[in-house]
Amino acid sequence: MLDAARGLLACPVCAGALDVAERPVRCRSAHSFDVARQGYVNLLGSTPPANADTAAMVAARERVLASGAFDAVDALVARRAGAAGCRTVLDAGGGTGHHLARLLDALPDARGVSCDVSVAAAKRAGRAHERAASVVADTWGTLPLLSRRFDLVTCWFAPRNMAEFARVLGDDGLLVVVTPDAGHLAAVRERYGLLGIEPDKGDRLLRAASGFFTAVGSQRVRTPLAASAGLIADLVAMGPNAFHGVPDDVDALETEVAVTVWLFRRS
Numbered sequence: 001m002l003d004a005a006r007g008l009l010a011c012p013v014c015a016g017a018l019d020v021a022e023r024p025v026r027c028r029s030a031h032s033f034d035v036a037r038q039g040y041v042n043l044l045g046s047t048p049p050a051n052a053d054t055a056a057m058v059a060a061r062e063r064v065l066a067s068g069a070f071d072a073v074d075a076l077v078a079r080r081a082g083a084a085g086c087r088t089v090l091d092a093g094g095g096t097g098h099h100l101a102r103l104l105d106a107l108p109d110a111r112g113v114s115c116d117v118s119v120a121a122a123k124r125a126g127r128a129h130e131r132a133a134s135v136v137a138d139t140w141g142t143l144p145l146l147s148r149r150f151d152l153v154t155c156w157f158a159p160r161n162m163a164e165f166a167r168v169l170g171d172d173g174l175l176v177v178v179t180p181d182a183g184h185l186a187a188v189r190e191r192y193g194l195l196g197i198e199p200d201k202g203d204r205l206l207r208a209a210s211g212f213f214t215a216v217g218s219q220r221v222r223t224p225l226a227a228s229a230g231l232i233a234d235l236v237a238m239g240p241n242a243f244h245g246v247p248d249d250v251d252a253l254e255t256e257v258a259v260t261v262w263l264f265r266r267s
């Protein structure tokens, strides 16, 4: 619900605080933004890019996440966030809001905002959790968020704007980034020609973070995944390959979820 974003959102026109109790949501300079029926607010100020996730891709992702494939990773992120006492959370490129919702389930005193450039994703995230607000926003632009109001930023498999993440985090803020390892869903990638994982992804992440953040830890999570044919079809359908059509002759196969959870503190 949008109320979860009280005191956190900034007007994309003038950067002033947005009052989310108002309808439409507005700033003191009377810039106003409608709240959609599904509970999200669009603060993008432009048309979403053509390659933003479609409703069908988002629905497929929702089913994959609901299968529990990432539960072990969600649990690890929640343990770290809980240990750090995090209460205000931004999930950047938050997609369906699934990971933010699991985190909020584990942190009863926390609330959060999911930002995503895809309207289809924002619609889902608007209903993901009563303590989660959903905003359409571009990570590559200035995030429509007030500075230093968050104590946790999470970013799962989504674009990262380190300068903006550092701006919105408070002094002791924690950044958690989840990236895929080489073995992540490898059997599915190989069989169905999905995009590969760049081998130097970790180095590139550390380079991008330097100057803004100091890495304070990383942990690999590997869990076997016995994927049904339906799950495989959804794994293909939730990614960019879906733009070229989804094969209808998929078979069940054994694969694995293999990711690294990176922890950063503001430098």
Ligand SMILES: C[S@@+](CC[C@H](N)C(=O)[O-])C[C@H]1O[C@@H](n2cnc3c(N)ncnc32)[C@H](O)[C@@H]1O
Residues within 6 Å of the ligand: 052, 053, 061, 065, 092, 093, 094, 095, 096, 098, 099, 115, 116, 117, 118, 121, 137, 138, 139, 140, 155, 156, 157, 158, 159
């Ligand atoms: C691979 S999906 C991951 C979604 C979610 N974090 C998860 O793990 O379920 C990448 C997400 O990033 C979003 N995204 C891509 N470019 C973005 C941008 N420039 N700003 C905000 N979100 C973006 C997509 O719409 C999509 O929801």
Ligand SMILES: [Zn+2]
Residues within 6 Å of the ligand: 011, 012, 013, 014, 015, 016, 027, 028, 029, 030, 031
């Ligand atoms: Zn304004």
